[in-house]
Amino acid sequence: MENINDNVLSRRADELFSRPREQWTTIDEIIYGLPSYYDNVVNETEKMNKMRFKAIKESLNHHYGKSKFYNQLCKEYEFRPDDVRNMKDLEKIPMLPDTFFKEYPAENPKEVFEWLNRISTIELGNYDYGGKDLQGFLRWAQDRIEGLVNHSSGTTGHYSFMFRDKVTFHRFYYALVRSLVEIAPPKDEPHYVYPGSPNTFLTIGRWLGEIGYVFSEPKRHFLTDREISMSIARLMSTGHAKSLKEKFILKALKKAMIKGEEKMLTLLEDLDKTGEQIYMVTPPFQLYSMMLKMKERGMKLNFGESNSLIVTGGGWKIFENRKISEQEFATMVEDTLGVPADRYIDLYGMSEMNGIAISCEGRYKHLHPWIHPMVLDDNQGHLGYDEWGRFAFLDPVANSYPGYIITGDRVKLLERCPICDKPGPVLESDITRMAGAEAKGCANLMRGLMAEEFKKVERKKGN
Amino acid sequence: MGLREWKEKGYFFDLDWTRTFGRSIPSLIFLSIRHPLLVMNANKGSPDGPQNLRPKKLPYEIPKFTKDMKHCNSNERYLRPTFLCDPLDPAIIAMANKLGAYEKSDWDYAESVFKFVNGSIRIDFSSPKTAGECLRWGHGTCIDKLNLFIALCRAAGIKARYRLYSPQGVEALYNLYMSADPLVQKWVDNLNFFVLHGSGESLIDGKWAISDVSADFYHGPPQKIPIPHFGEDPADLWIKPAKGVWQPEGLPLGFRLLGSLPFLMFGGTGRAINKNIKANYEEGLEILKTISLEEYDREIRKTYKPKWHDSARKASRVLDSLGK
Numbered sequence: 090m091e092n093i094n095d096n097v098l099s100r101r102a103d104e105l106f107s108r109p110r111e112q113w114t115t116i117d118e119i120i121y122g123l124p125s126y127y128d129n130v131v132n133e134t135e136k137m138n139k140m141r142f143k144a145i146k147e148s149l150n151h152h153y154g155k156s157k158f159y160n161q162l163c164k165e166y167e168f169r170p171d172d173v174r175n176m177k178d179l180e181k182i183p184m185l186p187d188t189f190f191k192e193y194p195a196e197n198p199k200e201v202f203e204w205l206n207r208i209s210t211i212e213l214g215n216y217d218y219g220g221k222d223l224q225g226f227l228r229w230a231q232d233r234i235e236g237l238v239n240h241s242s243g244t245t246g247h248y249s250f251m252f253r254d255k256v257t258f259h260r261f262y263y264a265l266v267r268s269l270v271e272i273a274p275p276k277d278e279p280h281y282v283y284p285g286s287p288n289t290f291l292t293i294g295r296w297l298g299e300i301g302y303v304f305s306e307p308k309r310h311f312l313t314d315r316e317i318s319m320s321i322a323r324l325m326s327t328g329h330a331k332s333l334k335e336k337f338i339l340k341a342l343k344k345a346m347i348k349g350e351e352k353m354l355t356l357l358e359d360l361d362k363t364g365e366q367i368y369m370v371t372p373p374f375q376l377y378s379m380m381l382k383m384k385e386r387g388m389k390l391n392f393g394e395s396n397s398l399i400v401t402g403g404g405w406k407i408f409e410n411r412k413i414s415e416q417e418f419a420t421m422v423e424d425t426l427g428v429p430a431d432r433y434i435d436l437y438g439m440s441e442m443n444g445i446a447i448s449c450e451g452r453y454k455h456l457h458p459w460i461h462p463m464v465l466d467d468n469q470g471h472l473g474y475d476e477w478g479r480f481a482f483l484d485p486v487a488n489s490y491p492g493y494i495i496t497g498d499r500v501k502l503l504e505r506c507p508i509c510d511k512p513g514p515v516l517e518s519d520i521t522r523m524a525g526a527e528a529k530g531c532a533n534l535m536r537g538l539m540a541e542e543f544k545k546v547e548r549k550k551g552n
Numbered sequence: 553m554g555l556r557e558w559k560e561k562g563y564f565f566d567l568d569w570t571r572t573f574g575r576s577i578p579s580l581i582f583l584s585i586r587h588p589l590l591v592m593n594a595n596k597g598s599p600d601g602p603q604n605l606r607p608k609k610l611p612y613e614i615p616k617f618t619k620d621m622k623h624c625n626s627n628e629r630y631l632r633p634t635f636l637c638d639p640l641d642p643a644i645i646a647m648a649n650k651l652g653a654y655e656k657s658d659w660d661y662a663e664s665v666f667k668f669v670n671g672s673i674r675i676d677f678s679s680p681k682t683a684g685e686c687l688r689w690g691h692g693t694c695i696d697k698l699n700l701f702i703a704l705c706r707a708a709g710i711k712a713r714y715r716l717y718s719p720q721g722v723e724a725l726y727n728l729y730m731s732a733d734p735l736v737q738k739w740v741d742n743l744n745f746f747v748l749h750g751s752g753e754s755l756i757d758g759k760w761a762i763s764d765v766s767a768d769f770y771h772g773p774p775q776k777i778p779i780p781h782f783g784e785d786p787a788d789l790w791i792k793p794a795k796g797v798w799q800p801e802g803l804p805l806g807f808r809l810l811g812s813l814p815f816l817m818f819g820g821t822g823r824a825i826n827k828n829i830k831a832n833y834e835e836g837l838e839i840l841k842t843i844s845l846e847e848y849d850r851e852i853r854k855t856y857k858p859k860w861h862d863s864a865r866k867a868s869r870v871l872d873s874l875g876k
Contacts, residue, residue, distance in 0.1 A: 162870045185867050188741070192868055207871055466776075469723060469859050 102266035148485035198226035254489035273398035279366040289317035312349035372403035391427035402436035443486035451508025562800035601823030605676035617642035630711035634802020639706035641684035653708035680811035694766030711755035717793035719749035724775035745794035770836030
């Protein structure tokens with residue numbers, strides 16, 4: 090097997106995100122030690138199950154022992170980590186609903202800090218932030234924990250905050266880079282293209298912006314570096330400007346976005362001409378917008394030849410109620426960017442999970458092997474494979490918070506992928522929100538703004 | 553009627569009511585101020601949802617009242633009329649006679665009333681009604697249905713009273729009622745209980761038998777919850793008090809006016825909830841075409857365990873209990 094660590098990205102991931110060997114626990118053995126995340130031969134199911142089980146047990150002991158909050162929650166459920174003796178017992182682990190992470194008492198930095206201190210498994214130290222705004226506080230908190238802080242879009246009025254400490258952040262980011270490298274091994278250093286702003290704490294921008302730093306400066310490209318602050322994120326998510334100032338901000342954003350897209354198209358054309366390999370990561374609606382323009386202009390690129398990778402993530406509503414199937418999208422990617430279906434992947438992930446699921450050529454979503462997925466019914470009873478229900482997971486990567494989460498997503502889990510031979514269970518691609526669950530997905534923030542643009546282009550297409 | 557009788561009949565908003573509203577209404581007001589969009593959307597939501605679930609044709613007939621129909625006309629506590637619950641309403645007397653008043657044993661009669669109210673009166677989210685209106689229109693909230701149950705018991709000389717509390721339901725009920733509308737959902741998520749629910753208590757052979765007539769029998773199957781039985785405390789199955797219980801003889805004057813306000817203010821919320829209830833009811837009807845009510849109940853009780861909707865709040869409560 091080719092050594093996937095022998096390339097510039099893996100070396101940089103090692104420099105930036107590795108952990109001293111003597112501190113490794115089982116989850117580190119999986120993340121840093123496994124030669125492959127997706128190889129069926131290397132990751133024998135039985136061996137992998139045992140490692141995951143051990144990692145979850147260790148994580149459980151960590152949170153039970155160090156988090157007063159989680160310890161108390163376990164007592165409330167009359168649960169002790171020793172109760173977990175086999176795989177089936179994993180169902181007993183007390184979990185948190187994803188909405189829990191937006192239950193801070195008030196939007197002022199001190200109160201968010203105190204709330205964070207209570208839910209956190211790690212020590213945060215003293216509060217010495219002098220400012221009053223949350224955006225500044227997030228920056229302060231990120232420096233304090235030397236990790237990664239992000240917030241949701243605040244669509245329903247409340248943001249959801251996630252604080253990853255250095256350990257969690259490093260494990261997660263190492264895994265992300267390793268996954269990219271494994272799916273599309275880099276030739277020299279590829280170009281990283283993210284048509285959004287990295288200058289934000291909004292989850293998708295924060296994540297994708299941060300991953301950009303694995304690439305050297307001339308090789309990373311963003312649509313804009315305009316700051317997307319918390320208030321702007323909320324404004325974008327509701328789309329309702331209440332004042333002239335807000336109307337102006339929305340208009341300026343839209344303008345920047347259209348201008349940025351043109352810049353991106355020119356960049357793609359240039360990179361294609363020189364045969365550069367690219368890793369492009371984008372919400373589907375954004376890429377759709379660019380592909381519509383390419384089609385309109387008869388522009389056809391050939392990134393397939395450079396073994397480039399196109400990655401989307403963030404939901405399939407293109408605009409308003411218009412949805413497009415992943416398959417249809419994959420065909421469009423091949424027609425415009427020249428990237429074949431096996432080099433186009435759609436990601437499924439969420440801000441609370443330190444792992445992702447990537448789609449295979451059959452469009453089934455393969456989870457990272459350390460995530461223990463579950464599907465729950467309305468009464469939180471555990472459904473088995475092949476049934477639609479609420480997605481929940483146990484994530485042993487999370488060090489700063491208990492990563493045992495019940496989500497609002499409706500999924501179906503299959504024991505094996507019916508199409509490819511990658512190991513482990515897979516999710517059907519048609520993932521939606523459960524009835525009653527809040528709309529989610531900060532990737533879609535700009536979608537509303539761009540709806541008019543899409544309509545214009547589609548109208549032209551119709552003519 | 554003296555002040556003491558008014559007090560006994562529960563005509564005043566006393567400490568129990570003040571506590572109940574005091575711990576829930578401010579939260580709704582706060583939410584509405586803080587999230588005006590939610591209120592706006594709640595009112596715009598589900599324009600195709602029904603205002604109420606009044607059936608086009610009643611699934612039962614109310615017999616014509618005749619003067620020779622036996623009924624109880626006592627001023628004794630728990631037998632006399634109270635606000636919105638008049639056992640002397642001719643329609644109530646007629647229905648009580650049809651259901652076997654003074655013919656069946658108290659237990660059998662009360663059970664027949666229980667089955668009638670649960671099986672034939674549609675639960676919905678609508679403005680408060682009297683027992684007579686609930687019977688004539690064939691629909692109502694848990695409290696309306698309770699008014700009817702109590703009136704029918706009292707008409708047959710069986711003492712009956714309210715059992716009121718702020719409830720917490722199983723996850724399935726939460727999904728059906730609360731998650732239909734973001735405003736209600738957020739409110740209930742904040743509180744970890746709903747403002748008010750009522751079960752009934754009827755005095756039979758010297759013991760108060762608890763029963764719950766709030767659901768209709770078609771609700772159970774789609775939600776995989778058992779069919780309630782007469783004399784069975786719902787707290788063991790699907791809805792339980794989150795806070796203290798009180799057992800007044802009647803409802804306070806002004807309850808109708810106060811209870812109508814949410815329907816005037818949050819019309820869209822009502823429509824959204826009714827839409828959910830209707831869909832669930834229709835699904836229940838379909839399921840019960842393939843299996844009898846009794847058979848379904850027998851089967852589901854073999855494995856059923858209530859899963860209370862408190863996992864979300866459990867974590868929050870634990871956090872709150874740790875203090876700052």
